[in-house]
Amino acid sequence: MASATVASVSSASSSEPVSPTAGDYLLSVKSYLKIVMHALRYPHATVNGVLIAEKKGKTSKQIRIVDAIPLFHSGHGLAPMTEVALTQISEYCSKSSDLVIGGYYQVNDAFHEHPHPIPTVFAERIADKIFEANPDAVLFMISNFSLATSIDDITRLDSPFFMFQNIDGKWKLKSSSASSKGFALEAESAILELTNELVFKKSHHLNIIDFDSHLENVKDDWRNPKLNEVIEQFVKSN
Template sequence: MADIEVSIQAYCKLLLHAAKYPHCAVNGILLAKDNRSSDNKTIKFVDCIPLFHLTLGLSPMLEAALLQIDTYCRSIGCVIAGYYQANELLQDKEMNNIAKIIGKRIQENNNSNACVFMIDNERVSPNSTMEVYRVHIPKDTAWNVDKRQTVEEETLRVASVLLSSDACKQLVDFDCHLDDVSKDWRNIDLNDMIAKCT
C-alpha cells in the first residue's frame, strides 16, 4: 500500500464537518493529487468535500454530488481517492455497508488505492492529540485498518485552533448547498481561514 498524507486543509474540513453535526452521521469525499501517471506512489489528500449530514444513503443526490465533484477534480488536477464517514452513535466507528459500497465504487472508478476514513467521534475535540479517524484500505474483498500516521503535529494544532474558534459554523456541505445553491460546497472562505491559521 502506498504512503498516505493528509493536508491540513483536508483534515480540518473533515474534522469540522463531524464537529458541526455531532448529533448526525456525516460523510464526504477526499481529493488527492492525480499521480497515476508518475512513479510517486504516495497518496496526497489535498482537500475534502463534505457531502451530507441528513441522510448518507445511496441516492440521486449522492450521484449528482459525485458528478459535480468529479468535474471539479479534473479542473484542479485531482482525483476522488477517499471517503470519510462519522457514524451517528458516539462509540460507533465501524464501517457500515454505505462506507463499504462508496469505498468500493471509488476504488473501481478512480483509484485502486482508495481509502475509507472512519471518524472516531470520541476523538472530535480541540484537545485531541491524535488523528480523529482510522484509515481503512482495500485488501482482496475486505478493508484493513492502516495504523500509519497520516498527519503532522502542525495539522493537529491548526485543527485545535479552528475547533476552539467555532470555525465549523462556516462549513458548507452538499445538504446546505442543496437547500441554498448560493452556499459554495467548495468552502473557499473556510479554505482561506484554514490557510491563515498555518
C-alpha cells in the same frame, strides 16, 4: 452513475488489520480540519464526505490527501443525491490536471464504537464506486469518542482516524496501532493551532457547508472557498 448501479454494489468489511506500512497516505492540514469541523458541526448525525488527492506520480511512494468535500449530515444513505454530488465533485477535479477523488470519509452517529468505528454498508458502497475509478482510494472512519478526547492533544491528533483499504474486494482496517496506521498528518503543530483558533475560539465549524446545505440553498458553495482561504493563508504564514 446511475443509482441502481450504486445500490447494486456489494462488499463486506473486516476489522482484521492489513499488514501495516506507515505513511502511505498524508492528510493535509486542510483535509484534516474540514473533516473534524464537519463532524463537530453535526455531532448528532452521521456525516460523510469525499477526499481529494493529488494524482500519484510514477515515482511517488506517498499519496497526499489535499482536501475534503463534506457531503451529507442527513439522509446519508440516499444514493441519488450522493451520485449527483459525486458527479459534480468529479467534474470539479477534472478541471485540474493534478487532482482526483482519492477516498471517502464517514463519522457514524454512535459515540462509543470500540475498538474502532465500522464502515456501514452505505460507506462501503460509495467507497467501492470511488475505488473502481481509483485503485489507490481509501476509506477513513472517524471515531466521535476520540474526537472529543484528543483533538486538543498534539500527540493524539490522529487517534480518531482509522483507515481502511480495499483488499480482495473487502474493506479492511490498515492497522489500529498508533505507529503503523498507514497514514501521517501534515504539520501537526499547524493542525493543533488552527483547531484551537478556528474551532474553539471562533467556532468556524458552525459555518462549514456540505452538499446537504448546497441542496437547500444553491448559493452555499460545497467547496468552502472562504474556509479554504483562511486555512491556506495560515499554513503559508507558518
